[in-house]
Amino acid sequence: MTQKGLAGKNRIRFGIISFAHMHAASYARALSEIPGAELIGIYDDNANRGLSAAAMHNTDYYDSLSDLLDADIHAVIVCSENIKHRDEVIQAAKAGKHILCEKPIATTSEDAIAMIEECEREGVILATAFPVRHAPPVLRTKELIDSGAIGRVIAVCATNHGRMPGGWFIDRKLSGGGAVLDHTVHVADLLRWFLNDEVKTVYAEVDTRMHDIDIDDCGMLLMEFRNGVFATLDPSWSRPTAYPTWGDVTMEIVGTEGVISLDVFAQVLVEANDSGPKVLYRNWGDNMDLLLVQDFVYAIRQGQKPAACGFDGLKALEVAIAAYESAAKGRPVQLNLGQSH
Amino acid sequence: MHQVAIWGAGSMGRMHADCYRQCDEAEVKYVIDHDMEKARNIAALCGAIPQVHPDAALEDPKVDIVDVCLPTYLHRECVEKAAHAGKHVFCEKPIALTPNDAKAMTETCKQNNVKFGIGHVLRYFPEYEMAHDMITSGRLGEIGVVRMSRTGPFPKGWGNWYLDDKRSGSLLLDLSIHDFDFLAWCFGDVERVFARSVRHDRPLEYAVAIIRMKCGVIAHVEGSWAHPAQFSYKFEVCGSLGMIESDSRKTQPLTVLTGDVNTGKQGVAVPESPLKDKHPYLREIREFLAFVDGETIPRVTPDDALRALEISLAALKSAKTEEVVQL
Numbered sequence: 321m322t323q324k325g326l327a328g329k330n331r332i333r334f335g336i337i338s339f340a341h342m343h344a345a346s347y348a349r350a351l352s353e354i355p356g357a358e359l360i361g362i363y364d365d366n367a368n369r370g371l372s373a374a375a376m377h378n379t380d381y382y383d384s385l386s387d388l389l390d391a392d393i394h395a396v397i398v399c400s401e402n403i404k405h406r407d408e409v410i411q412a413a414k415a416g417k418h419i420l421c422e423k424p425i426a427t428t429s430e431d432a433i434a435m436i437e438e439c440e441r442e443g444v445i446l447a448t449a450f451p452v453r454h455a456p457p458v459l460r461t462k463e464l465i466d467s468g469a470i471g472r473v474i475a476v477c478a479t480n481h482g483r484m485p486g487g488w489f490i491d492r493k494l495s496g497g498g499a500v501l502d503h504t505v506h507v508a509d510l511l512r513w514f515l516n517d518e519v520k521t522v523y524a525e526v527d528t529r530m531h532d533i534d535i536d537d538c539g540m541l542l543m544e545f546r547n548g549v550f551a552t553l554d555p556s557w558s559r560p561t562a563y564p565t566w567g568d569v570t571m572e573i574v575g576t577e578g579v580i581s582l583d584v585f586a587q588v589l590v591e592a593n594d595s596g597p598k599v600l601y602r603n604w605g606d607n608m609d610l611l612l613v614q615d616f617v618y619a620i621r622q623g624q625k626p627a628a629c630g631f632d633g634l635k636a637l638e639v640a641i642a643a644y645e646s647a648a649k650g651r652p653v654q655l656n657l658g659q660s661h
Numbered sequence: 662m663h664q665v666a667i668w669g670a671g672s673m674g675r676m677h678a679d680c681y682r683q684c685d686e687a688e689v690k691y692v693i694d695h696d697m698e699k700a701r702n703i704a705a706l707c708g709a710i711p712q713v714h715p716d717a718a719l720e721d722p723k724v725d726i727v728d729v730c731l732p733t734y735l736h737r738e739c740v741e742k743a744a745h746a747g748k749h750v751f752c753e754k755p756i757a758l759t760p761n762d763a764k765a766m767t768e769t770c771k772q773n774n775v776k777f778g779i780g781h782v783l784r785y786f787p788e789y790e791m792a793h794d795m796i797t798s799g800r801l802g803e804i805g806v807v808r809m810s811r812t813g814p815f816p817k818g819w820g821n822w823y824l825d826d827k828r829s830g831s832l833l834l835d836l837s838i839h840d841f842d843f844l845a846w847c848f849g850d851v852e853r854v855f856a857r858s859v860r861h862d863r864p865l866e867y868a869v870a871i872i873r874m875k876c877g878v879i880a881h882v883e884g885s886w887a888h889p890a891q892f893s894y895k896f897e898v899c900g901s902l903g904m905i906e907s908d909s910r911k912t913q914p915l916t917v918l919t920g921d922v923n924t925g926k927q928g929v930a931v932p933e934s935p936l937k938d939k940h941p942y943l944r945e946i947r948e949f950l951a952f953v954d955g956e957t958i959p960r961v962t963p964d965d966a967l968r969a970l971e972i973s974l975a976a977l978k979s980a981k982t983e984e985v986v987q988l
Contacts, residue, residue: 474859474861474867475857475859475867475869477810477869477881477883479808523855523871523985525871525873525879527805527877527879529803529804529805529806529877529878529879529901530802530803530805530806530899530900530901531901537805538805538806538879538899539879540806540871540879540880540881541871542855542857542869542871544857550857550859550869552869552871552881552883554806554808554881556805556806556899558805558806558899558904559899559904560902560903560904562903563904572812572883572885574859574865574867574885574887574888576861576863576865577863578889579885579887579888579889579890650853650985651984651985652855652983652984652985
């Protein structure tokens with residue numbers, strides 16, 4: 321994909337549905353940087369948040385989702401609280417808009433399936449926002465695995481650590497789950513893509529141990545794929561605010577002929593500054609949110625599938641849901657193997 | 662002056678010989694190995710007598726300590742021989758391949774009134790000791806998640822004993838037992854384990870275990886004999902007030918770079934982390950000597966070694982049955 325290919329044609333006009341998720345600001349900036357895209361307006365059920373976001377990104381605020389969908393737009397980016405994804409995505413699909421939906425795609429498989437089916441019926445693209453797929457170190461890892469650089473992959477040890485985000489993320493009625501839901505989907509998606517395979521069983525420990533909150537803040541998963549590869553994941557909100565960065569995505573990928581150590585966010589400067597409270601990692605790597613939105617714009621323009629579609633969002637969600645089920649039952653849980661794409 | 666017989670002239674025998682050399686209160690009198698060449702090499706380091714049979718050392722009344730540095734499957738037989746000969750025994754980890762053996766060895770030492778020490782040296786590594794102290798002091802708050810990792814190439818041993826489960830017990834028993842012992846040291850007993858391991862004929866072995874401690878801590882243990890690189894180890898401990906992390910690859914104060922300066926052809930970078938009084942093997946042996954002298958109880962008891970072994974066996978059972986194993 322090149323910037324040149326996007327220029328010179330009609331711009332793809334976007335609406336953003338809600339700024340509840342902090343990634344909305346990053347996507348709005350991405351839209352302003354992509355020559356072939358344009359942000360037309362923002363709908364938010366929280367008027368204050370919507371108005372200030374609209375002012376910040378120099379666009380219009382809509383206090384009704386129908387009004388935004390009636391505006392002259394081609395596509396929407398949904399960044400509302402997880403629980404609202406279903407209704408908003410379905411409404412947008414019915415209005416004929418292409419949709420990029422923040423992860424997790426939904427909070428239940430039923431919701432995700434309903435969203436996917438509605439988008440298929442309406443002939444609109446449903447993409448799931450898995451920006452890490454677009455990070456160049458991740459793309460290079462995929463290329464190395466596919467080229468056989470480490471032989472056949474036999475096991476993976478992964479982390480996706482973060483800070484406890486607070487706000488609606490820790491309100492089960494809005495988020496549907498805590499750290500395990502929030503952070504399992506990214507790595508589950510990368511693993512499915514890297515291994516070109518589906519998760520067969522999930523075992524997990526899930527708990528709330530580090531914060532005084534009513535939702536899980538830590539966990540540990542062991543996923544086994546159909547081909548026998550196993551992978552562990554630590555999705556915990558275990559980074560103190562004093563830590564130099566928000567968290568990480570790391571993978572130790574063990575193959576029959578070697579190992580790939582991946583630390584997606586390692587491209588940083590270390591800053592110590594007396595005007596600030598602590599040492600900080602300043603990332604100088606590529607902006608994966610920008611790359612994600614570019615991919616979505618390209619998919620719309622070319623009528624192609626985006627890197628991660630609704631089905632990918634569903635399969636990643638199923639892993640997180642199985643993790644909660646496993647923790648509740650105290651044993652590994654089989655995933656529904658009937659679906660394929 | 663303690664007189665020591667080192668039984669087993671592999672890499673651990675060499676390490677222990679070097680440590681005794683730095684102890685004023687002990688000297689190595691014999692180095693025993695069925696391979697005379699190996700016994701001779703290590704004996705030469707410390708002015709000891711090389712032997713292919715243990716009898717001379719066990720019958721020598723001046724020898725009061727036998728240090729067993731043999732493959733795990735030989736531990737019980739040799740520890741008991743030494744105990745019956747009235748020698749205090751220091752034995753490399755893992756204590757044995759089965760709890761039965763471990764208990765029998767401990768009992769034999771007790772009956773013969775000799776001291777019995779086990780080389781769970783990780784507890785003497787300064788960074789692990791510091792972590793233990795920070796965890797138990799409450800400085801990090803309530804601990805939520807702990808990650809332990811130990812990775813390196815497949816080990817070379819005499820007769821490839823690491824390849825044979827019946828002799829080494831495999832990676833979860835030989836390598837990850839370090840981390841299992843550390844978890845038990847810091848957090849007490851284990852509630853349940855879920856583990857997976859995989860092998861390949863390169864040879865390589867790789868294993869992971871998810872552990873729930875009785876106190877509620879969730880732990881992840883990674884062990885690898887699949888990393889074609891310098892051995893490295895790391896851990897992180899995350900609590901309600903703070904976290905600590907340590908990575909041996911990032912704490913090497915010096916690295917030797919060699920190669921051809923003229924052609925720019927790459928050589929191998931060899932990092933080192935030299936320690937003097939804090940050298941873990943030296944501290945472990947000094948503490949054992951003080952134990953023999955009746956001055957202290959070592960931080961690792963045979964019961965601790967048994968508990969670590971039981972965690973390893975539970976992980977092995979889980980990897981084999983693909984089920985959760987309760988302890």
